[in-house]
Amino acid sequence: MDHYYLNLAYHLALQNAGKTSPNPSVGAVVVKDNQILAAAFHPAAGEPHAEVLALRKAGAAAKDATLYCSLEPCSHQGKTPPCVNAIKEAGTKRVVFSAIDRNPLVNGLGQQQLKSDGIVVDQIEMPAVNHFYAPFFHSILKQRPYVIAKVGATANGIISPADRNSRWITNEWSLAWVHHLRAQCDAVVVGADTVILDRPHLTVRTPGIIRKPTRIVLDSRLKLNPEDCSLLESDAPILICCAETASQERERLWRECKNVEILRFQGISTLLPALFKRGLSKIMVEGGQKIFTLFHTSGYIDEYVLMIAPRLLTGKHFLNILGGPEQSLSETQRYQVDPPQELDGDVIMRLRKNV
Numbered sequence: 001m002d003h004y005y006l007n008l009a010y011h012l013a014l015q016n017a018g019k020t021s022p023n024p025s026v027g028a029v030v031v032k033d034n035q036i037l038a039a040a041f042h043p044a045a046g047e048p049h050a051e052v053l054a055l056r057k058a059g060a061a062a063k064d065a066t067l068y069c070s071l072e073p074c075s076h077q078g079k080t081p082p083c084v085n086a087i088k089e090a091g092t093k094r095v096v097f098s099a100i101d102r103n104p105l106v107n108g109l110g111q112q113q114l115k116s117d118g119i120v121v122d123q124i125e126m127p128a129v130n131h132f133y134a135p136f137f138h139s140i141l142k143q144r145p146y147v148i149a150k151v152g153a154t155a156n157g158i159i160s161p162a163d164r165n166s167r168w169i170t171n172e173w174s175l176a177w178v179h180h181l182r183a184q185c186d187a188v189v190v191g192a193d194t195v196i197l198d199r200p201h202l203t204v205r206t207p208g209i210i211r212k213p214t215r216i217v218l219d220s221r222l223k224l225n226p227e228d229c230s231l232l233e234s235d236a237p238i239l240i241c242c243a244e245t246a247s248q249e250r251e252r253l254w255r256e257c258k259n260v261e262i263l264r265f266q267g268i269s270t271l272l273p274a275l276f277k278r279g280l281s282k283i284m285v286e287g288g289q290k291i292f293t294l295f296h297t298s299g300y301i302d303e304y305v306l307m308i309a310p311r312l313l314t315g316k317h318f319l320n321i322l323g324g325p326e327q328s329l330s331e332t333q334r335y336q337v338d339p340p341q342e343l344d345g346d347v348i349m350r351l352r353k354n355v
């Protein structure tokens with residue numbers, strides 16, 4: 001039954017994914033005599049961890065119980081006390097977890113502490129759980145956000161036809177699916193031209209999900225005008241990233257708007273660590289071509305989500321997914337690919353780098 005309870009803990013973590021940043025989403029289940037005594041997920045950064053909540057809910061009955069956790073319990077003092085202390089105090093007999101927490105502050109120390117407290121500890125690895133935590137480990141080890149590029153394209157790789165109307169390349173199922181994906185990210189990133197041409201809101205519009213990822217716009221010259229900007233029609237935070245030389249006067253106008261910040265930066269390699277320091281550990285780049293190309297050629301896209309519509313477009317003034325220098329095939333890399341998913345004819349391909 002270990003796999004069953006551990007899977008339950010993982011599904012609790014999945015349920016709250018995206019809402020715990022910069023902490024990872026974790027689920028925990030307390031079981032004794034094959035009865036589930038309590039279950040919990042970590043609600044948000046600064047609030048108790050899943051293990052602590054589940055043990056609290058189980059109360060005195062947690063003595064001699066087994067605790068199942070999707071991630072190795074922490075052993076360090078952060079915003080909340082170490083989980084290993086609560087596990088010991090509750091009289092837990094055994095802990096079963098899935099992924100070792102690769103955060104250098106934990107990285108095996110949690111299980112080591114539990115074992116020295118006389119608690120039986122078992123790790124059961126599950127590939128899905130490793131996948132789930134990979135972006136968190138990646139961001140904490142590299143001190144920059146994990147970067148997903150989400151692209152809507154025709155089957156011949158076009159993201160915008162000559163008339164630049166790319167809003168309806170993919171179908172409504174795909175658009176709804178994107179909202180779920182956005183809800184799991186801390187920020188979405190677009191170029192200023194996409195904001196001007198597409199007039200997007202870049203918000204999460206999924207019934208029942210309240211989540212407001214920061215809307216980051218790369219606008220080197222601050223050409224976006226606050227007097228006519230679709231992003232201001234919704235109240236999620238906006239971060240406009242511009243060059244050191246961009247207009248001070250335009251910056252002043254933007255600063256008068258609610259929920260808007262301006263960040264002057266020198267290059268993408270300094271921008272990403274700055275975003276991480278602001279607590280943004282998973283971001284989704286949503287285009288257009290110049291921005292995909294900037295991130296791709298700098299090697300910062302960790303995962304592509306290609307949403308491919310069964311359409312083929314002719315012409316020569318369209319935009320492909322990527323511009324950039326001419327390459328030969330030998331210079332390209334092969335990504336790992338998840339089994340493709342189909343949404344009423346649209347195909348979703350997820351390409352990942354080895355992280």
Ligand SMILES: NC(=O)c1ccc[n+]([C@@H]2O[C@H](COP(=O)([O-])OP(=O)(O)OC[C@H]3O[C@@H](n4cnc5c(N)ncnc54)[C@H](OP(=O)(O)O)[C@@H]3O)[C@@H](O)[C@H]2O)c1
Nearest residue numbers: 152159160166191192193194218219220287288289290291
């Ligand atoms: N199908 C899809 O998935 C999809 C998604 C999004 C957009 N699109 C389409 O893509 C088209 C727009 O793409 P695009 O390539 O023309 O423009 P874009 O990528 O949306 O935006 C380019 C903007 O980014 C700024 N920029 C570029 N590098 C920068 C840097 N290092 N730092 C700060 N700012 C930087 C540029 O500033 P300066 O020019 O001022 O230097 C420019 O304003 C539209 O037709 C849109 O519909 C398609």
